[in-house]
Amino acid sequence: MTLFAAIRLPHEILFGKGQRHALPKVAARLGKRALICTDERFAATSTFAEIVNALEAEFVEVLIYDAVLPDVPQETVAVCVADARAFGPDMVIGIGGGSCLDMAKCAALLLSHGGRLQEYYGEFKVPGPILPIIAVPTTAGTGSEVTPVAVISDSERTLKVGISSPYLIATTAICDPDLTMTCPPGLTAVAGADALTHAIEAFTAARRGSDHALAQDHVFIGKSALTDHFALLAIKLLGRSLEKACRDGSDEDARADVMMGALAAGCAFGTAGTAAAHAIQYPAGALTHTAHGLGVATMMPYVMNYNKSTSAVEMAQIGSALGLGNQNQDAEQRATAAIDEIRRLFAAIGITPTLAELGLPADKVDWTAEQAFGIDRLIKNNPRPFDLDAMKRLVRAAYDGDFAASAI
Known part of the structure; x- marks a missing residue:
């Protein structure tokens, strides 16, 4: 058999204890305005407050969307994007479990190309590059920080649906095991x-x-x-x-x-x-x-x-x-x-x-x-x-x- 290999990955993967502290400088290289997608639970933690303060100290202005729900109901993506459009983010930061990272991917997609999320269901439907994404997982499971897929739920469909495109791969994945220490x-x-x-x-x-x-x-x-x-x-x-x-x-x-x-x-x-x-x-x-x-x-x-x-x-x-x-x-x-x-x-x-x-x-x-x-x-x-x-x-x-x- 002829040796064959293929792989698609983020531009940068940072892994290790304390690597979340690299986020401000990583973000500052990408722009000055960041949309943060997270959930209500993590947004209420002191760790999240420290992250936001560190971003602002690096002169990165933030807009926080902290209403991410499990399985990312597709209608919530439209709400997030409507809130963020006037802000004009240079990047989207997903912090949380897989749903928070998938929300960041979907938000970056619609902010970049517009339309309705349903237009992108399936493979290779994303027409071109999207806003840079920084993925910061707080659980260890989905792998969404490095994958080309976002999984969402659509009330018009019985099964969950996916958007799959290499353009959805995060620019940078920052994986700090300390963020999982309180995971039950x-x-x-x-x-x-x-x-x-x-x-x-x-x-x-x-x-x-x-x-x-x-x-x-x-x-x-x-x-x-x-x-x-x-x-x-x-x-x-x-x-x-x-x-x-x-x-x-x-x-x-x-x-x-x-x-x-x-x-x-x-x-x-x-x-x-x-x-x-x-x-x-x-x-x-x-x-x-x-x-x-x-x-x-x-x-x-x-x-x-x-x-x-x-x-x-x-x-x-x-x-x-x-x-x-x-x-x-x-x-x-x-x-x-x-x-x-x-x-x-x-x-x-x-x-x-x-x-x-x-x-x-x-x-x-x-x-x-x-x-x-x-x-x-x-x-x-x-x-x-x-x-x-x-x-x-x-x-x-x-x-x-x-x-x-x-x-x-």
Whole structure:
């Protein structure tokens, strides 16, 4: 096989304890007026007040939009942009969880190109560069600080929708693990499990060739040498520290590992893409109104078991990244051990083990499978192909908790 690699990343990534203090100088290089997108909770903290004061001390005028809601309802983006247009920002700073970062991306898009957000749903609909974005995550999960996608909710649609374009990648990502120290155990678990799922799905994604047009025609292009590097780094860091961070939120080393793991996972899936676990979560999440990370993590072991017959070598490598000492076993045995470790880890941090316990109605199992099967950009990225019957069997197995049936 000819070596092939592709990756899209921010111009600058700053990671480490205290790196949030670099924000004022980073912002000052981009302009003099900054729109800040955050949520009500973080806006009320002393840390946020310190950030704003530091920006103003660097002669960066700020306009604060502190009403970001989970899943970014599309109508709220229009409100944010209407408030900001007269201010004329030179940049948009997103500070908070994934929704705050996605709001910053959407606001920068509409401030740059106008129109309605719905005009940009899908891939490559953004016509050109947008205002510079500085992404400052306060949770470790979505990887939105480095990805080319913004996920929003639209009241006219059952499922969440995405805007995917390389133009949405932040100019600078500033990742300071100290900002995650007060993240409660439940959120730490769900966000970290989301990141681990990103990494696993990116590493086991379909390999879709090396045609020069691939990355020009698609935002998410399957696995490659560079995305594999970041995915395995994420798996290693999250595998060794996610459980620790959930158990003891004051463990600085564990917090740093988990945040770097989420960042690396974002670097991987931002180009490689995700697959079946995400496809199933979109309808399941819409019906159960549960956190995205919880839904994808619930599905991940079942999807790994389904894919094992075609991805045993990759899953054996996942086992090695997780620190499993089973090198004398064959690839299938090592793959099985890797899946078992993911199941153990997710159980240890409180991830719901079945779609039934997630709250999916029994009469919506087939509907969930049908909707998931229709999300082509994710299904075509899965290493083992699906037909509708196979998808229905997988969703049913995850609903019943019949792990063995998920491999059929």
